[in-house]
Amino acid sequence: MVFLVEMDVNIPTTWDEDKLKDYIKREQETSQKWQKSGKWKYLWRVAGQYSNVSVLEVESPDELHAIISSLPLFPYMDIKVKALCKHPNAVRETLL
Amino acid sequence: MVFLVEMDVNIPTTWDEDKLKDYIKREQETSQKWQKSGKWKYLWRVAGQYSNVSVLEVESPDELHAIISSLPLFPYMDIKVKALCKHPNAVRETLL
Amino acid sequence: MVFLVEMDVNIPTTWDEDKLKDYIKREQETSQKWQKSGKWKYLWRVAGQYSNVSVLEVESPDELHAIISSLPLFPYMDIKVKALCKHPNAVRETLL
Amino acid sequence: MVFLVEMDVNIPTTWDEDKLKDYIKREQETSQKWQKSGKWKYLWRVAGQYSNVSVLEVESPDELHAIISSLPLFPYMDIKVKALCKHPNAVRETLL
Amino acid sequence: MVFLVEMDVNIPTTWDEDKLKDYIKREQETSQKWQKSGKWKYLWRVAGQYSNVSVLEVESPDELHAIISSLPLFPYMDIKVKALCKHPNAVRETLL
Amino acid sequence: MVFLVEMDVNIPTTWDEDKLKDYIKREQETSQKWQKSGKWKYLWRVAGQYSNVSVLEVESPDELHAIISSLPLFPYMDIKVKALCKHPNAVRETLL
Amino acid sequence: MVFLVEMDVNIPTTWDEDKLKDYIKREQETSQKWQKSGKWKYLWRVAGQYSNVSVLEVESPDELHAIISSLPLFPYMDIKVKALCKHPNAVRETLL
Amino acid sequence: MVFLVEMDVNIPTTWDEDKLKDYIKREQETSQKWQKSGKWKYLWRVAGQYSNVSVLEVESPDELHAIISSLPLFPYMDIKVKALCKHPNAVRETLL
Amino acid sequence: MVFLVEMDVNIPTTWDEDKLKDYIKREQETSQKWQKSGKWKYLWRVAGQYSNVSVLEVESPDELHAIISSLPLFPYMDIKVKALCKHPNAVRETLL
Amino acid sequence: MVFLVEMDVNIPTTWDEDKLKDYIKREQETSQKWQKSGKWKYLWRVAGQYSNVSVLEVESPDELHAIISSLPLFPYMDIKVKALCKHPNAVRETLL
Numbered sequence: 036m037v038f039l040v041e042m043d044v045n046i047p048t049t050w051d052e053d054k055l056k057d058y059i060k061r062e063q064e065t066s067q068k069w070q071k072s073g074k075w076k077y078l079w080r081v082a083g084q085y086s087n088v089s090v091l092e093v094e095s096p097d098e099l100h101a102i103i104s105s106l107p108l109f110p111y112m113d114i115k116v117k118a119l120c121k122h123p124n125a126v127r128e129t130l131l
Numbered sequence: 132m133v134f135l136v137e138m139d140v141n142i143p144t145t146w147d148e149d150k151l152k153d154y155i156k157r158e159q160e161t162s163q164k165w166q167k168s169g170k171w172k173y174l175w176r177v178a179g180q181y182s183n184v185s186v187l188e189v190e191s192p193d194e195l196h197a198i199i200s201s202l203p204l205f206p207y208m209d210i211k212v213k214a215l216c217k218h219p220n221a222v223r224e225t226l227l
Numbered sequence: 228m229v230f231l232v233e234m235d236v237n238i239p240t241t242w243d244e245d246k247l248k249d250y251i252k253r254e255q256e257t258s259q260k261w262q263k264s265g266k267w268k269y270l271w272r273v274a275g276q277y278s279n280v281s282v283l284e285v286e287s288p289d290e291l292h293a294i295i296s297s298l299p300l301f302p303y304m305d306i307k308v309k310a311l312c313k314h315p316n317a318v319r320e321t322l323l
Numbered sequence: 324m325v326f327l328v329e330m331d332v333n334i335p336t337t338w339d340e341d342k343l344k345d346y347i348k349r350e351q352e353t354s355q356k357w358q359k360s361g362k363w364k365y366l367w368r369v370a371g372q373y374s375n376v377s378v379l380e381v382e383s384p385d386e387l388h389a390i391i392s393s394l395p396l397f398p399y400m401d402i403k404v405k406a407l408c409k410h411p412n413a414v415r416e417t418l419l
Numbered sequence: 420m421v422f423l424v425e426m427d428v429n430i431p432t433t434w435d436e437d438k439l440k441d442y443i444k445r446e447q448e449t450s451q452k453w454q455k456s457g458k459w460k461y462l463w464r465v466a467g468q469y470s471n472v473s474v475l476e477v478e479s480p481d482e483l484h485a486i487i488s489s490l491p492l493f494p495y496m497d498i499k500v501k502a503l504c505k506h507p508n509a510v511r512e513t514l515l
Numbered sequence: 516m517v518f519l520v521e522m523d524v525n526i527p528t529t530w531d532e533d534k535l536k537d538y539i540k541r542e543q544e545t546s547q548k549w550q551k552s553g554k555w556k557y558l559w560r561v562a563g564q565y566s567n568v569s570v571l572e573v574e575s576p577d578e579l580h581a582i583i584s585s586l587p588l589f590p591y592m593d594i595k596v597k598a599l600c601k602h603p604n605a606v607r608e609t610l611l
Numbered sequence: 612m613v614f615l616v617e618m619d620v621n622i623p624t625t626w627d628e629d630k631l632k633d634y635i636k637r638e639q640e641t642s643q644k645w646q647k648s649g650k651w652k653y654l655w656r657v658a659g660q661y662s663n664v665s666v667l668e669v670e671s672p673d674e675l676h677a678i679i680s681s682l683p684l685f686p687y688m689d690i691k692v693k694a695l696c697k698h699p700n701a702v703r704e705t706l707l
Numbered sequence: 708m709v710f711l712v713e714m715d716v717n718i719p720t721t722w723d724e725d726k727l728k729d730y731i732k733r734e735q736e737t738s739q740k741w742q743k744s745g746k747w748k749y750l751w752r753v754a755g756q757y758s759n760v761s762v763l764e765v766e767s768p769d770e771l772h773a774i775i776s777s778l779p780l781f782p783y784m785d786i787k788v789k790a791l792c793k794h795p796n797a798v799r800e801t802l803l
Numbered sequence: 804m805v806f807l808v809e810m811d812v813n814i815p816t817t818w819d820e821d822k823l824k825d826y827i828k829r830e831q832e833t834s835q836k837w838q839k840s841g842k843w844k845y846l847w848r849v850a851g852q853y854s855n856v857s858v859l860e861v862e863s864p865d866e867l868h869a870i871i872s873s874l875p876l877f878p879y880m881d882i883k884v885k886a887l888c889k890h891p892n893a894v895r896e897t898l899l
Numbered sequence: 900m901v902f903l904v905e906m907d908v909n910i911p912t913t914w915d916e917d918k919l920k921d922y923i924k925r926e927q928e929t930s931q932k933w934q935k936s937g938k939w940k941y942l943w944r945v946a947g948q949y950s951n952v953s954v955l956e957v958e959s960p961d962e963l964h965a966i967i968s969s970l971p972l973f974p975y976m977d978i979k980v981k982a983l984c985k986h987p988n989a990v991r992e993t994l995l
Contacts, residue, residue: 036228036288037175038310039184040371046974047336048911063220070222079133079215079226082960083904083967083980087218088135096228096310096370103371110334116371118230118288118310119175122183124159126166130175132900132960134982136755142302143720144239178288179232179295179308192754192900192982199755206718212755214902214960214982229367231376238494240431255412262414271325271407271418274480275424275487275500279410280327311367314375316351318358322367324420324480326502328563335528384420384502384562391563398526404563406422406480406502421559423568430686432623447604454606463517463599463610466672467616467679467692471602472519503559506567508543510550514559516612516672518694520851527816576612576694576850583851590814596851598614598672598694613847615856622782624719639892646894655805655887655898658768659712659775659788663890664807695847698855700831702838706847708804708864709943710886711952735988742990751901751983751994759986760903768804768886790806790864790886791943794951796927798934802943808947815912864946871947878910884947 036118037076037130038099040089043113061107069102076131092131132188132214133172133226134195139182139209157203165198172227188227228310229268229322230291232281235305253299261294268323284323324406325364325418326387328377331401349395357390364419380419420502421460421514422483424473427497445491453486460515476515516598517556517610518579520569523593541587549582556611572611612694613652613706614675616665619689637683645678652707668707708790709748709802710771712761715785733779741774748803764803804886805844805898806867808857811881829875837870844899860899900982901940901994902963904953907977925971933966940995956995 046055069075069091077090093099099116103109119130142151165171165187173186189195195212199205215226238247261267261283269282285291291308295301311322334343357363357379365378381387387404391397407418430439453459453475461474477483483500487493503514526535549555549571557570573579579596583589599610622631645651645667653666669675675692679685695706718727741747741763749762765771771788775781791802814823837843837859845858861867867884871877887898910919933939933955941954957963963980967973983994 038371039175039177044974048975049337049913066220067222077223077227078218078221079135080218080964081135081980082214082216082964083902084978085968085974088213088215095312097312099310100312100368100370104373110332110373111336114372116310116369117184118178118291118308119184120178120287120289120292122174122176124162124166125174126163127173131173134755140302144303145241145721176292177308178292179230180306181296181302191984193984195982196752196754196984200757206716206757207720210756212753212982214963214980216959216961216964231367231369236494240495241433258412259414269415269419270410270413271327272410272484273327273500274406274408274484275422276498277488277494280405280407309376310370311376312370314366314368316354316358317366318355319365323365326563337529383504385504387502388504388560388562392565398524398565399528402564404502404561406483406500408479408481408484423559423561428686432687433625450604451606454604461607461611462602462605463519464602464605464676465519465692466598466600466676467614468690469680469686472597472599501568502562503568504562506558506560508546508550509558510547511557515557518851529817575696577696579694580696580848580850584853590812590853591816594852596694596849598675598692600671600673600676615847620782624783625721642892643894646892653895653899654890654893655807656772656890657788657807658772658886658888659710660786661776661782664885664887693856694850695856696850698846698848700834700838701846702835703845707845711943738988739990742988749991749995750986750989751903752986753903754982754984760981760983767888769888771886772888788886789952790867790884790946791952792863792865792868792946794942794944796930796934797942797944798931799941803941806947817913868944868946872949878908878949879912882948884945 036095037090037092039117039119040091040099040103041086041115042089043084043086044108045111045113046085047111058107065106069105074098074102090131132191133216134187134189135213135215136185136187136195136199137182137211138185139180140204141207141209142181143207154203161202165201170194170198186227228287229282229284231309231311232283232291232295233278233307234281235276235278236300237303237305238277239303250299257298261297266290266294282323324381324383325408326379326381327405327407328379328387328391329374329403330377331372331374332396333399333401334373335399346395353394357393362386362390378419420477420479421504422475422477423501423503424475424483424487425470425499426473427468427470428492429495429497430469431495442491449490453489458482458486474515516575517570517572517600519597519599520571520579520583521566521595522569523564523566524588525591525593526565527591538587545586549585554578554582570611612671613666613668615693615695616667616675616679617662617691618665619660619662620684621687621689622661623687634683641682645681650674650678666707708765708767710763710765711789711791712763712771712775713758713787714761715756715758716780717783717785718757719783730779737778741777746770746774762803804863805858805860807885807887808859808867808871809854809883810857811852811854812876813879813881814853815879826875833874837873842866842870858899900957900959902955902957903981903983904955904963904967905950905979906953907948907950908972909975909977910949911975922971929970933969938962938966954995 070078074093075089075091079088081088091099166174170189171185171187175184177184187195262270266285267281267283271280273280283291358366362381363377363379367376369376379387454462458477459473459475463472465472475483550558554573555569555571559568561568571579571582646654650669651665651667655664657664667675738750742750746765747761747763751760753760763771763774838846842861843857843859847856849856859867934942938957939953939955943952945952955963
C-alpha cells in the first residue's frame with residue numbers, strides 16, 4: 036500500500052555543529068538504504084523549506100512505521116501521513 | 132517543474148443531484164484530458180476523505196494554474212500547492 | 228490493517244426535515260451493513276458532539292475508502308483518518 | 324466509562340540518551356501495569372508518528388487522570404481526551 | 420461526574436424569523452427543563468459572544484450526550500466537552 | 516464579576532526536579548490562599564491533561580490579573596480568559 | 612471596566628441587496644446610539660478588511676453583552692473579547 | 708506607504724452564472740482602474756489557487772481601505788494585510 | 804496613522820532571574836520613553852495573560868517598526884499588527 | 900519564475916550575543932549577495948514583526964531552494980512559499 040508522508044524538521048537549537056553533522060550523515064544513510072530497497076519511492080524537498088514530501092510503498096502500516104521511525108531525526112520532526120488509494124478519475128491503472 | 136497539489140472538495144449543499152452529476156462528469160473529463168497529456172503525473176484519492184493528492188509536471192506556474200483552474204470544481208475546492216525540488220538525500224537522479 | 232476514523236457531521240442547513248430523516252435512515256442502514264460484515268469493528272459517539280469515532284479493520288486503503296465513501300452523509304462530513312500499528316509497549320499481541 | 328486518549332510525545336531536546344532511555348523504560352513499565360490491570364484496553368501506535376491512540380475503561384474521570392498522569396512522560400505530551408458513549412447506529416450492545 | 424461544555428451557536432442564515440423564534444423558544448424550554456432537574460448546574464453566557472459555557476453533573480457520558488443532543492439547536496452548534504476531576508491544589512472537597 | 520480561566524502548564528524542560536518541586540509547592544500555596552479568600556470559586560483538573568479550568572469572582576479585571584499573575588507558574592502557562600454574564604435561559608438568578 | 616472587542620462580519624450570501632442595506636442602516640443606528648452614550652469609546656475599521664476593533668467602557672460584563680448583542684448583525688459576526696487592565700509599564704494613570 | 712494584501716475569494720455557492728459573470732466583470736474593471744492609477748503596483752495570481760497577492764502604495768490606511776473595499780467581491784473575500792517597511796538588509800534604497 | 808499592536812511575551816525558560824529582571828527594567832524604560840513621546844498612545848494589559856494591547860500613532864510603518872523593535876523583549880514576543888482607519892459608523896471625527 | 904516568500908525568524912533563546920551578532924552579519928552578507936545578483940528582487944520588513952516578505956525571480960524551484968537554504972538562519976525560520984503567475988485582471992504585461 037502507498038502512503039504520502041510529509042516531514043518538517045525541527046533541529047534542536049541546543050545541538051552543536053558536530054552533533055548536527057553526525058545526525059545529518061546518519062539520516063542520509065538511513066534514508067538512502069530504504070530508497071535503494073525499493074520501498075521509499077520518492078523523496079522530494081519542498082522548495083524553500085526545511086521539509087520533505089515522500090511516497091512510500093509498504094506491506095503494512097507497521098512496516099511504514101518501522102521505516103519512518105528508523106530515521107535518526109524521527110523524534111525531531113512533525114510528520115503527517117496520508118494513506119492513498121485509487122482515484123475514480125485516475126487514468127493510470129496502478130498507484131505507482 | 133514539479134508541484135504537489137492537494138485538493139479538498141466542498142460540494143455546495145444547495146446543488147441538486149443532476150447538477151452534481153454534471154459537475155462530476157465534467158471534472159472527470161477535464162482531469163483525464165490533463166492526465167493523458169502527460170502533465171498530470173499522479174492523481175490519488177486520500178483514503179476515507181473527499182480529497183485528492185496530485186503530482187503535476189509543468190512548464191511554469193502559469194501552466195500549473197491553467198490546468199488546475201480548468202477543473203469545473205476549482206471554485207469549490209481548498210487547494211494547497213508545494214513546489215518540489217531535488218532532496219540532497221534522494222537516490223533517484225530526477226524528480227519523477 | 229486497522230484505521231481510526233473520526234467523522235464530524237455538518238448537516239446542510241437548507242435541508243428540510245424529510246430529507247434529513249431520509250439521509251439519517253440510509254446512513255444507519257449503510258453503517259450497520261458494514262458493522263455486521265465484521266469490518267467496522269467499533270462505532271462510538273463522542274459525548275456531547277455530532278461526531279463519531281470508529282475503528283475499522285480492512286484489507287487495504289481502497290477498501291477503507293469504499294466503506295467510508297458509501298455513507299450517504301460522506302460529502303457532508305469532516306473526516307480524519309489514522310493508520311494504526313503495534314505499539315512497542317502494547318501487551319496485547321494483536322491490534323484488536 | 325470509556326475514553327479515547329491521543330498522546331503526542333515531545334521529547335525535551337536537552338535530554339541525553341541515558342535520561343531518555345530511563346524515561347522510556349519507566350514509561351513502558353507504567354503503561355504495561357495499567358494494561359494488565361484491564362483498564363487500559365487498547366494502546367496503538369499511529370503509523371509514522373511519535374503518537375499513540377488509546378482506549379481506556381475507567382470508573383471515573385478521576386481514575387482516568389490518575390492513570391494518564393502516572394506516566395513519566397505525562398508532562399511532555401500533548402494529550403486529547405474524548406468521552407465516548409453509545410452511537411444510535413451501533414450494532415454492538417456494549418462499548419467494548 | 421462533571422463536564423464543562425462550551426457551545427457556539429451558528430444560526431443558519433437561510434432561516435426566517437419565525438423559524439428562528441420557534442427554535443429559540445424550544446431551546447429555552449429544553450435547557451430549563453434540564454436545569455430544573457438539577458443536572459445542568461451552571462449556564463453562563465460568554466460576554467459579547469453568541470456562546471455559552473455550561474457545567475453539568477451527570478451519571479455517565481451517555482447521559483451527558485442525551486441532554487446536549489436534546490437541544491433543538493444541537494446540530495447547529497460547535498461544541499467542546501471537557502471531563503473535570505479533582506485538582507490536587509483544590510481546597511474544596513467536592514467538585515461542586 | 517465572574518471569569519472562566521483555562522490554564523495549560525508548560526513546564527520548562529531545562530528545570531531539574533528540585534526547581535520543579537519548589538515551583539509546584541509555591542503554586543499550591545498561592546492558589547490555595549486565593550481559594551480560601553473566596554475569590555477563586557472553583558479549581559478543576561481537566562481529566563487526562565496538564566490543564567485546569569477555574570472560575571473566579573472578582574471586583575475588576577485588575578483584580579483578576581493580580582490573582583492570576585501571582586501564580587509562580589504564570590509565565591509558563593497558556594491562559595484563556597472569558598468574562599461570563601447571565602444567560603437569558605438561565606434558571607438560577609445569580610451567576611454563582 | 613474596559614474591553615477590547617474585535618468583530619469580523621460574515622454577510623449571509625443569501626441576502627438580497629435590500630435586506631443588506633436595511634441591516635447596515637440599523638447597524639449604524641445602534642452602534643452610533645452606544646457611541647453617543649459614552650460607553651462605546653472607539654470604533655475603528657481594520658484597513659482592508661470587513662472587520663472592526665472597538666474599545667468599550669462598561670459597568671459589567673452583562674452591560675457589555677447587552678450592547679454587543681443589540682447590534683442587528685450580532686448573529687453574523689465572529690467576535691473576540693479581551694478584558695483590559697492597567698499595565699505595570701503604563702505612564703497614563705487611567706485606562707482611557 | 709506600501710502594503711502587501713492577500714485575498715482569498717469565496718464565491719457564494721448560491722449565485723447563478725450570470726450573477727457571477729457580472730461580479731467578475733465589475734471586479735476586473737475596478738481592479739484595473741486602481742492599477743492604472745498607479746496605486747495598485749502588483750497584482751499576482753497564486754498558482755493553483757483562487758487567491759491573489761497584491762502590493763499597493765497608498766497615502767494612508769484609509770486610502771488602502773477605500774481601494775480594497777471598492778472591489779465588488781470585497782464582502783466575499785478573506786483578506787490579510789501587512790504594512791511593509793525597509794528591511795535593514797535591503798540593498799534597494801526604496802521599497803518599490 | 805494609527806496601529807493596534809498585540810504582543811504576547813515568551814520569556815526564554817533558560818534565563819536566570821537576574822537576566823529576566825534586567826530585561827524587564829529595560830523594557831519598562833523603553834516603553835515609557837515612547838509613551839512620553841506621545842507616539843505610544845495606550846498600553847493595556849490583557850487581564851489574566853502575559854500579553855498587552857497597544858495603540859500607537861506614528862508617521863509611517865517604518866517608525867512603527869523602529870519603536871516596536873527597540874523593545875529589548877522584541878525577539879521574544881509574538882506580535883500582531885493591524886492598521887486602523889475611520890469606520891463609516893464612527894461618531895468621532897478623528898481616530899484618537 | 901517568481902515566488903513570494905515569507906520568513907519568520909525564531910532566534911534560539913540559548914544563543915549568546917556574540918553568536919547572534921555573527922549570524923546576523925552572515926545573514927546580511929548572504930542576503931545582499933543574492934539581491935545584487937538580481938534574483939532576490941524585493942526584501943521587505945513586516946512593520947512591527949521579526950518577519951520579512953520577499954519576492955524572488957529564479958530559474959527553477961531548485962534555484963529558489965539553493966538561495967533560501969544558503970541563509971545562515973534558514974534552520975531557525977518558519978517559511979511560507981507561494982508560486983506566482985499572471986492574474987487575468989493584471990494590467991502589467993510581466994510579473995515584475
